[in-house]
Amino acid sequence: MDHTELTIRITAEGQESTVLTKSHEYRSLMHLITDKLFLDGFGECGGMGKCGTCIVEITSCTGLPTALERNECTTLERAGKTRDNLRLSCQILIDESINELIINIP
Numbered sequence: 589m590d591h592t593e594l595t596i597r598i599t600a601e602g603q604e605s606t607v608l609t610k611s612h613e614y615r616s617l618m619h620l621i622t623d624k625l626f627l628d629g630f631g632e633c634g635g636m637g638k639c640g641t642c643i644v645e646i647t648s649c650t651g652l653p654t655a656l657e658r659n660e661c662t663t664l665e666r667a668g669k670t671r672d673n674l675r676l677s678c679q680i681l682i683d684e685s686i687n688e689l690i691i692n693i694p
């Protein structure tokens with residue numbers, strides 16, 4: 589398996605953090621954010637794509653994030669979050685496509 593180094597910039601609660609990881613080090617972007625940033629109430633359903641608490645706004649991305657798309661559209665619609673740059677982080681895989689990703693956690 590490929591273990592490319594990845595850099596991700598995350599703004600949460602007004603603080604910007606640069607997070608380093610490797611391809612497939614975490615099951616999803618939500619798992620990485622939970623592990624590195626300890627945000628209250630983030631990722632409540634554990635990555636099932638159902639709770640909508642792991643929404644991130646993608647500010648900049650060089651590739652197209654690889655998605656699992658398990659329940660993602662329905663959950664975003666139910667939460668009234670249908671803008672293209674809003675995604676469930678639990679449905680985004682940690683791979684080369686998200687290197688240099690910049691996200692904001694609304």
Ligand code: FES
Nearest residue numbers: 637638639640678
């Ligand atoms: S963790 Fe629940 S929808 Fe992503």
